[in-house]
Each structure stands twice: as structure tokens, then as C-alpha cells.
Amino acid sequence: MNWLTNTLGTSIGKKLMMAVTGLSFIGFLTLHLAGNLSIYGGPEAFNAYAEKLHSLGPVLVAAEWILLALALVHIATGLLLFVQNLSARPQRYRVNKSGGGRTIGSATMPYTGLLILLFVIFHLANFSFVDKSHTTIFDVVSRAFADPVYVAIYIAAMVVVALHVSHGFWSLFQTLGLNHPKYMPAITVVGTILSLVFGIGFGFLPIYFSFFA
Amino acid sequence: MTRTIDLTLKVWRQKTADARGGFETLHATNISTDMSFLEMLDVVNDQLTLDGKEPIAFDSDCREGICGQCGAVVNGHPHGHQKGTTLCQLHMRHFNNGDTIVIEPFRARAFKLVRDLVIDRGALDGIIQAGGYISVNAGGAPDANTIPVSQEKADLAMDAAACIGCGACVAACPNASAMLFVSAKVSHLALLPQGKPEAARRALAMVRRMDELCFGNCSNERECEAECPKEISIVNIARLNREFIKAGFFSAVR
Ligand code: HEM
Ligand code: SF4
Numbered sequence: 001m002n003w004l005t006n007t008l009g010t011s012i013g014k015k016l017m018m019a020v021t022g023l024s025f026i027g028f029l030t031l032h033l034a035g036n037l038s039i040y041g042g043p044e045a046f047n048a049y050a051e052k053l054h055s056l057g058p059v060l061v062a063a064e065w066i067l068l069a070l071a072l073v074h075i076a077t078g079l080l081l082f083v084q085n086l087s088a089r090p091q092r093y094r095v096n097k098s099g100g101g102r103t104i105g106s107a108t109m110p111y112t113g114l115l116i117l118l119f120v121i122f123h124l125a126n127f128s129f130v131d132k133s134h135t136t137i138f139d140v141v142s143r144a145f146a147d148p149v150y151v152a153i154y155i156a157a158m159v160v161v162a163l164h165v166s167h168g169f170w171s172l173f174q175t176l177g178l179n180h181p182k183y184m185p186a187i188t189v190v191g192t193i194l195s196l197v198f199g200i201g202f203g204f205l206p207i208y209f210s211f212f213a
Numbered sequence: 214m215t216r217t218i219d220l221t222l223k224v225w226r227q228k229t230a231d232a233r234g235g236f237e238t239l240h241a242t243n244i245s246t247d248m249s250f251l252e253m254l255d256v257v258n259d260q261l262t263l264d265g266k267e268p269i270a271f272d273s274d275c276r277e278g279i280c281g282q283c284g285a286v287v288n289g290h291p292h293g294h295q296k297g298t299t300l301c302q303l304h305m306r307h308f309n310n311g312d313t314i315v316i317e318p319f320r321a322r323a324f325k326l327v328r329d330l331v332i333d334r335g336a337l338d339g340i341i342q343a344g345g346y347i348s349v350n351a352g353g354a355p356d357a358n359t360i361p362v363s364q365e366k367a368d369l370a371m372d373a374a375a376c377i378g379c380g381a382c383v384a385a386c387p388n389a390s391a392m393l394f395v396s397a398k399v400s401h402l403a404l405l406p407q408g409k410p411e412a413a414r415r416a417l418a419m420v421r422r423m424d425e426l427c428f429g430n431c432s433n434e435r436e437c438e439a440e441c442p443k444e445i446s447i448v449n450i451a452r453l454n455r456e457f458i459k460a461g462f463f464s465a466v467r
């Protein structure tokens with residue numbers, strides 16, 4: 001197995017782990033958003049969706065543990081890359097101009113990543129690790145979004161996710177070597193659309209709760 | 214008619230690798246706009262020498278954009294703001310009278326500073342030594358078309374081979390990564406039949422050496438491609454990633 005650690009331990013190997021785990025999170029976000037659309041069907045639809053999800057039992061638990069493992073890999077590798085990249089240029093430039101390559105998304109990956117981590121912890125504490133024995137998930141969520149501070153935090157977090165994905169999506173294809181003159185333009189467009197879908201799709205949910213539900 | 218301009222330079226001065234460096238303000242007067250950037254520095258150095266001061270140390274060789282020896286970060290851009298040119302091919306007509314120009318060396322942990330604007334780019338040679346070659350004795354030039362190479366492949370290989378090893382990609386990269394350089398070197402060999410037999414060993418060895426030399430990790434910021442004087446495309450980085458995946462997971466090379 002030495003060859004495996006030798007391969008994954010290189011700079012490109014670490015990037016490959018970021019790409020594969022990042023792609024899995026994008027898959028997760030897509031499913032999560034699709035499930036959350038049931039909120040627009042009213043309390044019954046949303047509670048039914050949650051119940052159905054939990055009736056999966058061991059499958060759901062396994063998925064959660066896999067997600068946790070992927071998250072640990074993405075976070076640990078991301079932090080290692082961040083530290084290594086900082087130390088690769090000990091002396092900074094006095095004048096630092098962009099040649100036009102980087103975007104807000106690409107320049108902020110480690111920072112948006114850390115903010116997402118903080119948000120995920122906050123989010124799980126709000127909605128996942130709470131006692132739901134005498135209430136429904138719809139009530140838990142609508143009680144949280146009665147507070148404008150929660151609404152603001154959730155919307156801000158979704159802007160951060162959108163930024164992370166706006167660079168992450170095309171970047172993961174480049175990392176996996178899937179850069180092709182015929183498909184790359186489409187991949188970058190899909191990345192932009194996806195980040196808008198995540199940003200607006202998730203970001204509108206707290207607004208819907210506070211004004212319409 | 215020759216136009217002349219006056220400039221204020223803020224130049225990084227540092228006597229040795231370990232000495233403390235700092236910016237020195239110098240004046241460049243009566244600079245012909247037909248001069249190259251390096252000729253402008255020659256004029257400033259002549260005056261410094263006449264004044265009994267140390268001239269600015271900077272590297273150059275061909276002064277026609279093909280050797281990769283020159284280079285400095287000018288107002289935040291490696292090789293200056295002009296796209297697709299080396300510093301020796303940047304002309305003073307691209308500056309205005311009264312401009313202040315900040316001149317810094319290429320900065321990366323892997324490039325040790327020698328003096329002022331001169332850096333040691335030996336790390337790039339180290340990467341080439343790890344695998345940027347083919348080991349067969351090629352002998353005399355073969356007859357044309359004995360080994361068929363499609364025109365598209367030949368063009369892609371030629372584009373990658375245009376890399377002059379100047380290190381501007383490293384200087385421009387927010388992570389001081391050498392991926393564009395390595396990708397150009399791996400690509401021009403991997404695309405041609407002569408380079409194929411050693412492709413797997415080469416990709417692994419060059420990437421490992423790049424990491425050992427403390428270059429940063431690529432995060433696809435695309436600054437290298439924007440600043441490269443030879444306009445090497447990041448499509449080569451994707452090809453390097455493919456070559457690395459093939460070598461790391463599907464070849465017998467360890
Ligand atoms: C929903 C959550 C997340 C998604 C969808 C996501 C997605 C991605 C994707 C697709 C990439 C691009 C990989 C590549 O360029 O090959 C990436 C890179 C990155 N992520 Fe995340 N990520 C998430 C959470 C996080 C967290 C919690 C961190 C934490 C600390 C983080 C830190 C980073 C960093 C630093 C990079 C840049 C790595 C590099 O290019 O050098 N991400 N992410
Ligand atoms: S890829 Fe471009 S910037 Fe980098 S060393 Fe080669 S010529 Fe210079």
C-alpha cells in the first residue's frame with residue numbers, strides 16, 4: 001500500500017482527495033436541496049419527507065458516517081494545503097496585482113471553507129442534535145427562523161457556499177484532468193449555475209419561513 | 214522622433230541571501246521610450262556606477278525573449294503588465310512620464326534570493342533532472358514521417374515546449390506553485406511517441422521532486438497562465454494531472 005500513500009501524499013494526490021470529496025459534497029447538497037423543496041408543500045409534506053428519510057434507518061446512518069469521513073478528509077487536507085501554500089512564499093510582495101486569473105471564489109477557498117465548517121456545526125446543533133420527541137421538524141425549523149438573526153446567518157452562509165462552489169466545481173474537473181476544449185466551457189457554466197442554485201435555493205428557505213410559513 | 218520619460222523606481226535591494234533587504238527609491242531620467250525595461254535598468258546602473266554606488270543586480274542573457282533568464286515583478290506583475298512578453302521584451306513606451314515603478318524579485322521559498330533582483334532558479338533545473346528528458350540515445354535525425362505524429366499532437370507539444378523556464382508562473386501563483394512549468398515539461402514529452410515509454414516514471418518523479426523542493430500546491434487560480442510570457446495554457450496542468458493519475462494508479466511504476 002506504500003504506493004497509494006506515496007501517490008495520495010503528493011501535491012496532486014492531495015488535490016485529488018479535495019476534488020473527490022468536494023464532488024461528493026456537491027452531490028449531497030443537491031440531494032439535500034431536493035429534499036428541502038418539500039417545505040413548499042407545507043408542514044405535512046416536510047414532516048413526511050423527514051420521516052421517510054429516517055425510516056431508512058441503517059442506510060441513513062451509514063450515509064452520515066461516510067459524509068463525516070469525507071468531511072474529515074476534505075477539511076484536514078484543505079488545511080494542510082492552506083498551510084503549505086502560505087509557507088511556500090515566506091516573503092510577500094509589496095505590490096500584488098492579479099493578472100486576471102483568480103476570482104473571488106478561487107481567492108477565498110480556505111476562508112469560505114472554514115466558514116462552511118463553522119456553519120455546519122451551528123446547523124447540526126440547531127436542527128439535528130435537538131430533542132424532537134414532543135415536536136415536529138417543521139416546528140423546530142420555523143421556530144428558529146422566527147428569529148431574524150438566524151435568518152441572516154443562514155442567508156450569509158449560503159452566499160459563502162455559493163462562492164466556494166463557484167470555484168470548486170470547475171476546479172475539481174481540472175484537478176481530475178477532465179479539461180477538454182469541447183466540454184470545459186459547459187463545465188464552467190454549470191458550476192456558475194450550480195452555485196446560484198445552491199445560494200438561492202437554500203438561501204430562500206429561511207426567507208420563506210419568516211414571511212410566508 | 215524619440216520620446217523620453219522620467220520615472221521613479223522603487224527597487225528591492227538586498228546584498229546577500231541572508232541580509233536584510235528593503236526598497237530603494239531611484240530616479241530614471243531621460244529614458245527613451247524605445248528602450249526595453251532592462252536597457253532602462255542599464256541606464257540607471259550606469260549612473261549609479263558613476264556616482265560610486267552599487268548597481269542593481271539583475272539577470273539577463275538573450276534579451277530577445279527566448280532564454281528565460283530575465284524576470285522581476287514590476288508593479289505586481291511578473292515580467293510587467295504587458296501580456297505575453299518577458300521583461301527584456303517589455304518596452305518603455307508602455308509606461309508614462311512620471312510613473313512610479315515598484316520592482317521586486319520573483320518570490321518563492323524554492324527560489325533563493327542571490328542579490329537584489331537575482332534569484333536562484335536551480336529548483337526548476339532540479340525538477341528537469343528528476344525526469345524532464347528521454348533516456349534513449351536518439352542518434353541522428355530520423356527521416357521525416359518514419360514515426361507518424363499527427364499535426365494536432367505536434368502543435369500541442371510545440372506549444373508546451375515553448376516554456377523557457379523563467380519561473381514567472383511560480384512568481385505569479387498565489388501559492389508559489391510550479392505546476393504550470395512542470396505541466397509544460399511533462400506535456401511536451403508525453404504528447405510525442407519518443408516520450409511515451411517513460412511517461413509514467415517521469416510524471417511521478419517530477420511531481421515528487423517539485424514537492425520536495427517546497428513549491429506550493431496548485432489551487433487552479435489561473436494566475437500563472439495569465440502572466441506566463443509564453444502564454445502556456447493550464448490545459449497542460451489538466452494533462453499533467455491525467456498523466457499523474459495514470460502513472461500513480463494504473464502503471465506498474467511505484
Ligand atoms: C458543503 C461543503 C463543501 C463543499 C460542497 C466543498 C466543495 C469543494 C470543492 C468542489 C473543491 C474543489 C476541489 C478541487 O479544486 O479539486 C473544494 C476545495 C476546497 N475546500 Fe471545500 N467544500 C466544502 C466544505 C469545505 C470545508 C468545511 C472546508 C474547510 C475547512 C473546505 C476547504 C476547502 C479548501 C481549502 C479548498 C481548496 C483546496 C485547493 O484547491 O488547494 N471546504 N471544496
Ligand atoms: S510556464 Fe511560462 S511562466 Fe512558467 S517557466 Fe515556463 S515560460 Fe516561464
Ligand code: FES
Pocket residue numbers: 272273274275276277278279280281282283284299300301302
Ligand atoms: S533575457 Fe532572455 S528571455 Fe529575457
